[in-house]
Amino acid sequence: MSDEIPSDDETAPVPLLQQLMDNPFILLLLGVFIPMIVYVAWGVWEILNVPLAQ
């Protein structure tokens, strides 16, 4: 098991992904809106765009 811990510089910028993972509200937003868009919105759009029978 790796025991290396990088020096915890007080002034070093916080990585972007860490900022994301540390913010529960952004995670909540993504967890709600990504499935909503990919499943519900895309599905409804696809159904609304079904062409008329000839």
Added chain:
Amino acid sequence: MSAILPPSERLWYRHPIDRVEGTWIVLALTWCLIMFFMMVGWHIWGKQNLSTETYRTTPAQFMAKAQEMVDKYTVRTETDLEIPVVAPPPGSDVYLLGRLWSFWPILELEKDKTYRLHLTAMDYNHGLSIQPININVQMVPGFEHVITVTPNQSGNYSIVCNEFCGIGHHQMVSHLYVK
């Protein structure tokens, strides 16, 4: 380590990933991707996921086309409900609808000939299930599915409704003849 307390390292993201965890992630991701591309594979090589064309329609619009086919190509009727048995010409559009609680009409197709089979329901969702070859397509009111079919084996196939549609669902059966 309690998950409730904040991480002990300020830049915890830069902590190198543990070997076991890294291996686990690679294995899980690989399996996920295999299963994802299997969906494409099953569409190509599986026998259940059909490529249907789908259109919006209305019961009246579909019935007009079905009736036209029935008027031209009926060869006989069957059952007490006097459902017409239709032998449409190869290469043509054939129409099959489901309604409470029967399929209409009965189709008599020719082996090795291609047809465009149009399916819809008049009232509620029905399921077209052709047995024993196990072809299953939903019949949805307000929409028509079109499947291009080429029967490759003669015989007398059963059609059952496999979408529960009410009190008469268990009696909703029909035939499909391939000469």
